Amino acid sequence: MLNDLLKRNLDWSRRRHAEEPDYFARLATQQSPEFFWIGCSDSRVPANVVAGLDPGEVFVHRNVANVIHSSDMNLLSALEFAVDALQIREVIVCGHHGCGGVKAATEDLPHGLADHWLEPIRRLARQYAIDLAQARDAEARRDKLAELNVIEGVRRIAETPIMQRAWARGARIAVHGLIYGLKDGLLRDLGCSIRLDDATMEAVQCR
Numbered sequence: 326m327l328n329d330l331l332k333r334n335l336d337w338s339r340r341r342h343a344e345e346p347d348y349f350a351r352l353a354t355q356q357s358p359e360f361f362w363i364g365c366s367d368s369r370v371p372a373n374v375v376a377g378l379d380p381g382e383v384f385v386h387r388n389v390a391n392v393i394h395s396s397d398m399n400l401l402s403a404l405e406f407a408v409d410a411l412q413i414r415e416v417i418v419c420g421h422h423g424c425g426g427v428k429a430a431t432e433d434l435p436h437g438l439a440d441h442w443l444e445p446i447r448r449l450a451r452q453y454a455i456d457l458a459q460a461r462d463a464e465a466r467r468d469k470l471a472e473l474n475v476i477e478g479v480r481r482i483a484e485t486p487i488m489q490r491a492w493a494r495g496a497r498i499a500v501h502g503l504i505y506g507l508k509d510g511l512l513r514d515l516g517c518s519i520r521l522d523d524a525t526m527e528a529v530q531c532r
């Protein structure tokens with residue numbers, strides 16, 4: 326299995342080099358991505374592939390069910406580096422329909438550590454119980470919950486001191502919420518973006 330993987334890597338590297346001889350030399354000396362992607366660890370939602378971006382174009386952080394914990398040092402370190410050092414322009418929180426992590430958060434089964442990790446999604450499910458009850462079936466309810474988790478994630482990212490500091494110094498960084506459909510391969514804008522308003526110089530939600 327590993328040998329297959331290494332062989333595919335060798336083929337890819339040779340092909341890439343043949344297409345653009347200075348490709349690796351250029352990437353090795355600098356990365357200047359426009360995007361910071363916060364997504365689910367799900368193997369079916371790789372940031373570069375679904376967004377059609379090449380290596381070097383998106384800085385990525387992924388965890389189970391793309392949960393934004395305000396004290397997650399891993400996420401905060403990546404966010405700080407993306408904002409302050411890489412000076413990315415767009416932060417994207419991307420969830421997906423059919424998310425196993427969201428499903429686990431809606432089940433009355435013990436999942437060990439994952440239950441601690443997924444607690445914010447359980448909280449959202451309680452908070453929006455009336456809205457969610459209107460979904461036509463359990464799958465639609467979970468997909469709606471996945472969207473609420475993204476919208477909540479966008480808010481939480483915007484509330485971090487890292488983003489607040491960046492906006493206070495006038496950095497033009499927007500935070501967006503997207504949902505990916507496993508069944509059609511499409512990214513959809515959830516219309517919950519937060520960006521700096523040019524008139525007031527304050528971060529505001531916009532559609």
Ligand code: CO
Nearest residue numbers: 365367424425
């Ligand atoms: Co997922």
